[in-house]
Amino acid sequence: MEFRRLTEAEIPGYLQDVPAMQARFSDFDDLDVSEVGDGNLNFVFLVSHRRDPQQTVVVKQAVPYLRVVGQSWPLTRHRMDIETAALRHFRALCPQHLPEVFHADSDMSLVVMERLRDHRILRGALLDGHTFDSVAAHLSTFMAHSLFHGSDLYLTPAAKRDAVKRFTNVELCKITEDLIFTHPYDDSPTNSYNPALPRDAIDRIQRNPLLRAAVGELKYAFMTRAETLLHGDLHVGSVMVSEKETYVIDPEFAFYGPMGFDIGILLANFFLAWYGQGARAPGGADATHTQDWLLRTAAQCWDGFAQQFMQLWQAHEHGGAGFIGRDLDGASAQAYRDAFMRQVFQDSLGFAGCEMVRRVLGLAKVADIADVADPVARASAETGALRLAERLLLQRHQAGSMQDVLTWVRA
Template identity: 45%
Template sequence: MEYYQLTPINLVTYLQSLPEVCQKFSSVDNLEVQEILDGNMNYAFVVSNKLDVNQSVFVKQAPPYIKVLGEQWPLSRQRMTAEIQALNYQSSVCPEMVPEVYYQSESLSVLIMQNLSKHTILRTELIQARYLPRLAEDLSTFLAETLFYSSDFALRSADKKAMVSKSANLDMCLITEDFVFTYPFEHHEMNAYNPALSQSVINSIQKSPDVRAHVAQMKYIFMNQPEALLHGDLHTSSVMVNVQQTFVIDPEFSFAGPMGFDIGALIGNLYLNYFSHAHNSSAESVNYSHWLLQTIDDLWYKFEAKFLSLWSEHEQSLASTFMGKDLSGDSHQAFRHLFLQQVLSDTLGFAACKIIRRILGVAKVADFMQFEDQKLRAKLETQALNMAKTMLLNRQSYTNIADVNKLAEETRLI
């Protein structure tokens, strides 16, 4: 089918032509369309049965440009193909944490899926200081399962190389290379600075040869280490939650890359939320800040344990292992430790880059932007930048998250 733009006017007719979607409604004669206007990249709609609002679907379509900027900003529709492929993969290994896809069309760049009407964006819940007891458990499961089963430890060599080739997502990777690893670290015209943020603080990032060299190293790792099939943009607005469930959404940046990038993106955004609460001395904020740090700690250690368990179980089921025969009996364990230590190092480096880009780059986060007082915001931004700089430069020396959390606590006191 030739591509055309779906609109509130033609969408119902399109859905009525799809048996896979019609079966989600008791009747398709009373459908109403609500366009979701807050997305930057894509068009999105919720279609509901007027007679039963519990019957609904979510529709997402990628135009050949950036929606919020218009046709003068072209962008390949390949991003939807990447999202479709990522969702298909994620649902095969971790179906309980991925919205159910009812219909997909690469030719129209369309996804029609479960409408998560009973869930809220994670970032919103964190800003409102909501406790989510399943968060670390669920997200560590998603990370362990999606990263392990697309790695060289689970796939045959030829299958892994084919996956890497198929998952190329050139335009979206270039956006990340520019907006995460490049523009925030130079005085680029697209950067946006808080007027109250000290120029000396900005210079301590942009004019530091050490920082620039280490960021370039993280950019190189991002571009050249296809360890697993990543979500590619796993921040706290890419997760939807309620007390019982967690869903990961919007993997349109998906590609084969370094495992630490997904983990670091998530942890970096959790640290940003930590600083947004930790400045407040109220008992509620103190307790919530402690819960956030414990969640970060749990997230890493649960991921590590689950990844190791999957690795061990998988190798026990095979006649051969990734590194070959273990003649001493301790070689497998030694290699696994080295590998996960490097993933932790990468995680911290990427988390630092994500923190910095959210402060000096163009894409801000509501965790900080909720504060109208620019001086207060500058104080929090300075704390986060100082932590990110230290974490980036010393990432190889950290052997556990507890010490990184201690750094966060120390930094907020400065």
């Protein structure tokens, strides 16, 4: 089928011809379709049967340009193949945390998948004052399984090579390279600054050679270190939650990169929300409750990830030669694992710093801070976030644990 962008009106007819949809819809005559894509890249349609809303799916279609900009910014439709492959790959590892893919159409750059009816985007839920006790356990499980099973610690070299090729994602990586690692630091015209943010706070980021060198190292790591299959955009807008369940969505930025990138993006978004909460209702009981939850959850995400990743690794190597070869003294395998986790931790902190800077100075903001109405209150959150980012970038090698980092946040 030749690619064409589907309208709401065309969706029922399209679905009717998809064999897998026969099992999901009793008929296609009375479907409600609404386009709800609020992202920058794609069109997203919620489809449900008017008489039986349990009959429902999501249709997501990529167009050959960046939606938020228009046809003047061409972007490969192939990204939908990568997103679909990543959804299936991650779901095979963690079925409880990924939506099911019912149908994928490469020609049409389209995927039909499970609709998470009882779930909402985590960022919005947090802004509304909700917190979720299981999110840390769920997201750390997702990260441990996804980051371990894509890596050389688990795959054979040939399987790893094939995976790296399948998930080569140059165009979307370029967006990250520009928008996360470059533009926020070089005063790019794509940046936007809160007028109330003091120039000095911006200069501390953009005109500090040591900080710029640290960001350069992390950009280079992002571009060269093909460690594992990343989600690639694991912020709290890519997470859907209910009271008991947590789902990860939108892995169109998936590619082989450094483990710390996914972890760092996630941690940064909890920290950004912490500063945003502080600026909304400083000292209020609700804000304090959410802020406490945010820091606790950030710490549990790392700690839970580290613990489960280590368990998966030890179990995989149990009884045989491990990554370093046979462990002759009984302490070497663990010494390497400890060194490995230290490196991932420090990388995560560095990438968290990059994410925090770009959400304050760069093109794409986060509602947690950007929606704070008073520019002065917003600038106070932004200044705090930039100070933490500075510390994450420059002192990441000195942090021994998440408790150290939480001290930095509260400072």
